[in-house]
Amino acid sequence: MIESIVESILPADLLARALTLKNTGYHIVQMCAVRKPAAYELSYSFAKEYDMINVRFTVAEDDEVVSISNIFAPAFLYENEMRDLFGVKITMINLDYEGNLYRIDTKTPFKN
Amino acid sequence: MSTRSIVPFGPQHPVLPEPIHLDLVLEDEKVVQAIPSIGFIHRGLEKLVEKKDYNEMLFVAERICGICSYMHGMGYAEAVERTMKVEIPARARYLRTIWAEMSRIHSHLLWLGLQADAFGFESLFMESWRMREKILDMFETSTGGRVIFSVNKVGGQRKDMENSMIQEFVRILDGMDKEIKNISKTFLGDYAVKSRLEGVGVLTKQQAIDLGMVGPFMRASGIALDTRKLGYAAYPDLEFEPIISTVGDSYARTDVRIQEIYQSIDLIRQAASKIPDGDVAVPVKGNPDGEFFMRLEQPRGEAVYYVKGNNTKNLERMRVRTPTFANIPGMIEALKGCQLADVPIIILTIDPCISCTER
Numbered sequence: 001m002i003e004s005i006v007e008s009i010l011p012a013d014l015l016a017r018a019l020t021l022k023n024t025g026y027h028i029v030q031m032c033a034v035r036k037p038a039a040y041e042l043s044y045s046f047a048k049e050y051d052m053i054n055v056r057f058t059v060a061e062d063d064e065v066v067s068i069s070n071i072f073a074p075a076f077l078y079e080n081e082m083r084d085l086f087g088v089k090i091t092m093i094n095l096d097y098e099g100n101l102y103r104i105d106t107k108t109p110f111k112n
Numbered sequence: 113m114s115t116r117s118i119v120p121f122g123p124q125h126p127v128l129p130e131p132i133h134l135d136l137v138l139e140d141e142k143v144v145q146a147i148p149s150i151g152f153i154h155r156g157l158e159k160l161v162e163k164k165d166y167n168e169m170l171f172v173a174e175r176i177c178g179i180c181s182y183m184h185g186m187g188y189a190e191a192v193e194r195t196m197k198v199e200i201p202a203r204a205r206y207l208r209t210i211w212a213e214m215s216r217i218h219s220h221l222l223w224l225g226l227q228a229d230a231f232g233f234e235s236l237f238m239e240s241w242r243m244r245e246k247i248l249d250m251f252e253t254s255t256g257g258r259v260i261f262s263v264n265k266v267g268g269q270r271k272d273m274e275n276s277m278i279q280e281f282v283r284i285l286d287g288m289d290k291e292i293k294n295i296s297k298t299f300l301g302d303y304a305v306k307s308r309l310e311g312v313g314v315l316t317k318q319q320a321i322d323l324g325m326v327g328p329f330m331r332a333s334g335i336a337l338d339t340r341k342l343g344y345a346a347y348p349d350l351e352f353e354p355i356i357s358t359v360g361d362s363y364a365r366t367d368v369r370i371q372e373i374y375q376s377i378d379l380i381r382q383a384a385s386k387i388p389d390g391d392v393a394v395p396v397k398g399n400p401d402g403e404f405f406m407r408l409e410q411p412r413g414e415a416v417y418y419v420k421g422n423n424t425k426n427l428e429r430m431r432v433r434t435p436t437f438a439n440i441p442g443m444i445e446a447l448k449g450c451q452l453a454d455v456p457i458i459i460l461t462i463d464p465c466i467s468c469t470e471r
Contacts, residue, residue, distance in 0.1 A: 004194070004403070004404045004405045004406075006403075025321075027321055027322065027323075027324040028324050029324065029414075029416060029433065029438070030416050030418070030431070030433035030438075032418055032429075032431040032433075034420060034428065034429045035429075043418070045405060045416065045433075049337060050337070050339075050341065050342060052405065052407065054405055072324070073322070073323065073441060074323055074324045074438070074440075074441035076441075077437065077440060077441070084151075085156075095147070097149075100151070101150065101151055102150070102151035102154040102470070103151040103152060103154070104151070104154055104156075109156055109159065110156075110158070110159055
């Protein structure tokens, strides 16, 4: 059965939650931003075999979000993508393309 | 002392149908690091939800990829149907399964051809694509299209297939089963082919988990995971088990994909024997509200469709995580330690689809 479980957390709890999931055998599945007024709703999906947990938090437009790429190495692609397309300010990405993952003329096209 | 150098690979390369760039850090001929670079063909398709209503977006989803276009439309439709609590008729569930498995066969045959071309076996390439052509003919007969079919809709299917047509397809697939056994002997038994694939780009089971790999690339490293088991379309009514190999090299990935072709043929046989009569769609009223993360097994692996509605005709967000996007970290890891000459083979063994990846 496909379930869509969403677990809301505070941005400050992200690293601790990610570490717990890593230590219990989960891997990163996807990371997604949704534009909200002057904010972003971020959903990180983690899976262990057929179980999937979607961890969600909201950050203000100018707030920084710490990368989880030191816990889940493949997260670097998703984080670079969110920053390129939405302008989410993600810091400490282990492979940082500095806004150049996508070769696009318009900066942060999904922001507006 | 070894010499360290950086060799650019792509975005234009004979083995790459689509553009991806890698900076390969070499010590003599050995790859010690690979830094990927994408973004040559980003189209911003997800942004179109602001301009296209939720029914029109299905046609956009189909255009994410030219190989698994049917499965993209299906994934989108399944996700939206779940937000709207729409239950599609049983016949539509079976039709989705049959067309999806035909897509998997043609995608795997296409990949086998590309793989044969990459190691220089041109007749094997042509033989694989000759067989794939039969599947495209079946698509044309049943949907009118060879690449984009537009038979999915939110609420079911736009077209039905006559039961006699389905039986004819099973007869054609029975014949193909024997032909595929013939090319399998070369792909899996030929000395020259094995020398290019065995022990190349090895990834362990733990690496496959840590790197979040999906699909045949992951299953070839020993993980028995197939999201068709989650129970969408008609898969809960059919009997199958994930196909795995425990070796984790390029040969194992080829083996898994060949066995999956047989499995798809078997699934179509099962579906053809069980498909019920009846409608192929239900009327859908209202607009999507709520959200859903849909996971489905495309030929290259698990895709995730996230849709979020706000009770208007336009979705608030559609996000697609394609299999190739998830497999890039695994590909980088598999390249480490390989010889420069094996780089094209390893890249191909993830079955990369860059149009999907960048959307």
